[in-house]
Amino acid sequence: MTYVAVQGRRSSTADGAGSDTPTVSESDRRRHGRAVTLPRLVPAARLPPRHVLFVTTEIADFIKAGGLGDVSAALPRALTPNYDVRVLMPGYRQLLNAGRPIVTIARLPARHELPACEIGRLVCDDGLVVYVVLCAELYDRVGNAYGDELGVGWADNDIRFARLALAAAEIVNDPALLEWRVDLMHLNDWATGLAAGYVRWLGRRYVPSVYTIHNLAYQGVFPVERMPALGIPSSAFHIDGVEFHGQLSFMKAGLSYAAHVTTVSNNYAEEITTPAFGCGLEGLLKKRALEGRLSGLLNGIDDRWDPRTDPHLAPKFGINDWHGKRANTQRVRRMFGLAPSSGPLFAVVSRLVQQKGLDLTIEIAETIVRRGGQLVVIGRGEFVIEQALVAMAARFVGQVGVNIGFDEGEARQIYAGSDFLLMPSRFEPCGLSQLYAQRFGSLPVAHRTGGLADTIQDGINGLLFDEMSLESYRATVLRAFDLFRATDLFYAMRRAAMAGRLHWRQAVIPYRRLYSELLAEATVRSDEAVGRS
Template identity: 85%
Template sequence: MTQAAVRVRRKETSRQGESVPGYAIPADPAEPRSSTGPSVAPMSAHRRHVLFVTTEIADFIKAGGLGDVSAALPRALKPTYDVRVLMPGYRQLLSSGRPIVTVARLPAVHDLPACEIGRLLCEDGLVIYVVLCPSLYDREGNAYGDELGEGWDDNDIRFARLAMAAAAIVNDPALLDWQVDLLHLNDWATGLTAGYVRWLGKRYVPSVYTIHNLAYQGVFPVERLSALGIPASAFHIDGVEFHGQLSFMKAGLSYASQVTTVSSNYAHEITTPAFGCGLEGLLAKRALEGRLSGLLNGIDDRWDPRTDPHLSPNFGINDWHGKRANTQRVRRLFGLAPSSGPLFAVVSRLVAQKGLDLTAQVAETIVRRGGQLVVIGRGEYVIEQSLIEMAARYPGQVGVNIGFDEGEARQIYAGSDFLLMPSRFEPCGLSQLYAQRFGSLPVAHRTGGLADTIQDGINGLLFDEMTLESYRTTVSRAFDLFRATDLFYAMRRAAMAGRLHWRQAVVPYRSLYAELLSEATVRSGDTVELR
């Protein structure tokens, strides 16, 4: 095994602290209009105010797809709504070099320490409100845990503080001299926000709660209720109770005005026991109420192989010479032998959800048939070790990088022929969209957003059963396709041309916001009851 075949890089080296170029969503005169929901008013001085609460944004810190969505969606909405982001003051933001001006102070409440609200202005004008509490957020590691991936013991306090800050901004319009009209919350760590607004608020503010991954639910002991300022009366089946424990995610699902997730297929799947993670009953109820919908993610102008600065050379549709040059670059990067066979890739969190245990077994088929495989990512120790052992079995044919680098990931999308995504479940998935845009055909399990974004035999390959045999058969199809040159290049062209841009993906969000704001106008005189 060469030293280049397996590299371990524990520290994230993606562009943390830098402004991310290309997030501005240019006006598109051909942008489709939604066929349902209220019409959306054009940009004006009276845009409604939306507070977008998140724990990641790719400009500064990113653990997964939420970081990309949080960077792109608020910007895509800006022509219609005054969207501002609220997030924790992680070390990556504090050390970014961008000025943060303190605009408000919040006292300690229950076990949540006092904090300040800072205002950071991105180069393109996006406003980010930062919850400044160094004892909670100014740490090495990622948004949720230490450098080894272990979650922080005080994550309940860390994210309850974020949620309580959001509720304070909603409840006190004078706090920032900017009154919130609508909340958009994301994943488990922001779920308590909807509850705090319900328990503490005096006016109705509609909220959207987006599930990016139902498997991560923020479950803590019931004894933490008082410390977090959650009323005991909220601990019941229609509140925050989940099998005798407290669930942050269930607070979001129970109290938000509308629950969304990131693909229509996943929105259906999570109402079933197979994918509902114990919450399928509540989700089915919200679906029957018309309060659960699936809205696909998109990708933005950063994902363009013609202009991406990480590629050498850049290339476009039909420029297969440029594509092959990137393939050879990836082979050199991972210490692979020269080859004329297909190059398969994995760019992923290395967790059981992603089906990487099956990929480790499929590697033998790939190598035996003359292909090669490269893997980049980090995650569960057992998965990481199995992939390292896989690379050791096939020196010069399989390369593994335990770690993550944004530029290297983009090179792999550009250089690979096929991207392997045998996910057991996948709410939406962005990797397949990136790969398609860069001319790499996804080979994926037909689930969640993968089923919504990949057309088998047109812009990728799908298999129906989550079994080794079904996966291996589809990988064999990829080899046959690679050698059927005309069909392979036709599918590659279709993949590169058919991206879902945020210009299109943002339309149903605009309509949903308008519908909820219209409801809020009707309910503005209501008294909000505690439940």
Template identity: 60%
Template sequence: MLETLHSEAGAAFATISHADLHSDRRPSISVVRKQSILFVTSEIADYIKAGGLGEVSAALPRALRHSYDVRILIPGYRQVLSQIGAVEEIARLPASFGIPECGLGRGTTKDGLTVYVLLCPELYERDGSPYVDSFGQDWSDNDIRFARLGLAAADIACGNGDPLWQADLLHLNDWPSGLAAAYLAWRGQHIPTILTIHNLAYQGLFERDRLPSLGIPDAAFHINGVEFYGKLSFLKAGIFYASHITTVSSTYAQEITRPEFGCGLDGLLRTRARQGRLDGIINGIDPSWDPSKDPYLVSRFSAENFRGKRANANTVRKSFGLALSNGPLFAVVSRLVHQKGVDLAISAAETIVSQGGQIAVIGQGEARFEAELQALARRHQGSVGVRIGYDEGDARRMYAGSDFLLMPSRFEPCGLSQMYAQRFGSLPIAHRTGGLADTIEDGVNGFLFGEPCLHRFTDAIKRGLDAFRSRPRLSAMRRAAMKRPHGWDSSASKYKEVYERACQTAAWA
């Protein structure tokens, strides 16, 4: 498979031996082709983003493009089509079962990354996010919408998409693309597939009676297949049929094999771990997170000179209605949901305010948390400021201006916010779980606490306040946080190792 040649221009290059250069005979030319990777995702930060998957989908393919011919497949949401520019339809993908026909379009990002777009207005050209409508309700046809994505990925891997390109390996992401691995298996195709789990809690669950419309064989509705407690699980399908599973931190890879974090899939994941088919690879953050260059900041700074943090802090205070202060500024940049420990942050606010601290919050999520935070801000005017929603500039200035980031997540597969905060010299105060445990060194570049409860959380906050009162220690911790490696190079190298193992496994199948 790795030696299969495709005719796409630019995919190959010629090499001439040293001996040939010094002889009269015609040089022998060997063709070396980059392995072809199709990165299948339901969101990408270039065009549409609902969470961390969008950031990873934008950054990881770019980190891999020097080693692979990596291309992206994404549904043709309205937001994608309005931003990507010219899209050439290169194929029609036929209807199958209850999955409608669609066009396969090809476009490019501004920096030349090839993006395949599924052109199916009836499924994708809607207001709302990739997964929910403008009222926050799941689209009723999400099973068809993302089965279409999985089936298209399988078609492209089998050579039925772009006539000039074929994938050697599929890199699938979360439940929306999980069925791709299953469709290949049901066709008897041994094309290697990697499934990355970004958050095991989201599984893509649907009723059993949807099987015929999705082209899922009855025999696959089994514990050794797609069945999950009487329902169809797209994520389980991906885990069961993929060649290899990755998740987004080494600690989370261990956690999801235990019942308390496994979301009912811990047994299957323990099996994959025993087989050597489960790896944890921490995410990186893209190079734009650089406080010395960030255009959103009112004053730029670096690990060698972070005096500019104060100007950003004052801007945040003014923007969020906080009083000017020399005390510590705490930030919350988060989805406002139970997983993120928002209730713990609300309860800990009294401790922070009583110690002269201030809190700025940006995010949206569950209505009860939004209301509780707004009530908290009214009780502590000048000390707590809340903005429901999200703005990139505000968020970046909050990371840059704050002294601490509150991140008491009950579980956190990887987390990006703590890395953004560290890069901008804000010390995360976080629960010791998942990627938080892998990226924060307690007392060195942030603070960790064990049990996700108010007592442990406030203890960690008090340790942060102690550090704030000791300027030499605070400066040393900020510097350590800013200098921690945050990029994608190490992670990309580990993905390359996984790709090679998956290809070997598929070759033996």
């Protein structure tokens, strides 16, 4: 039986993630400078779950630009039923056109240059509640979450995401607004970072916030002159606030004001405290790490990624059904107009950005083709990379196929059909593509960095190279050819990759523990405020 503390006292097991015994540790007593009364215990099952507002700019159910969409679809669900998690996100056209009723439940006034908006409520088939910030002039547009059809970022992204962040803070501040009292706010990436600041600046109610970095390279940096328009007080413009090299940084707001910062692998959590990976924020991240306020919590994947049940595959297959897997390979060859071949099929499923090292893959293509391998790519992103990939396909007609596009079904078919997935990322906070590839029996060939180092065991469930150089990458691609010929070992590694499931069921446990600690800390904090008054 799991117990929780009630009557506004210290809880060590608010969600069942901690131990069964309620304790008030010596360190708690010392930290808070007074004795803490032992809480009265009530079985957790009898208490309603605590309320978490999960703020994001993508959710795979409706709109996805990359891995954030997957995490936003999976993590809130994995946290249920321990927590009542509701998602808050912008009312993009994709949501409005999803054919689901959206019921308007609140109105928020204009503030500064942030327009008035409404909050709509949408319920997914499995009961997940999504609160939608309805503001047609900001979000009802053709394009993706962040930019137009060509991928050019919207000029008013500061207003668009400040409006989202302020809506989150207003919901936190006023429990009557949605008739739902937020206990904890979980923010994701730069576009939501200001919410941690607004909660502080509005100042009516403190709730702890978790701020998760999915990618430190995107920071949301805007001219300082925009601060009044966004309702950010000038007093926040300092090194411990939103200031970043004389500009306003949304990312810094999240890093500075959140109660706890997480990122999506342990290795990346360490890397970002160094100049090589910290994108200029390593000092602040190091400070947060020293405070015990930065953790790496590895992503997982959920049941929607399973080659035995995936409707996009023909046929579906499981471990040891290599005949079924090969049928998917032939299908991918046909999809991309490749010649029949008995060599290995390499694949890329990626956003086409500098981070992902596509330049190296373009250089390696000739080696792959010369050795009798083939390569397929699906991706969308920077125009220059797209063009270079198209040119590569034109050089190796029938051996290399490129689809410039974003297509979930096709991505899954490629994971299922390929023998190896290429991921020479310069940095990789966690990476989900390699996890999906592993589950679908495609061995990742990846740079030993970030979450790739945490999720791939070289020679067991994938291949890693150490140096971010063409030579190092090429040597590992050649190892893949050797491995492909060493059938027994190859199949053994495939089995290991498919079986080694990093499921959200496990990945969620440290999140629960973290929420639990922050909620307990917030309780002590509000007790102290009451004590002072």
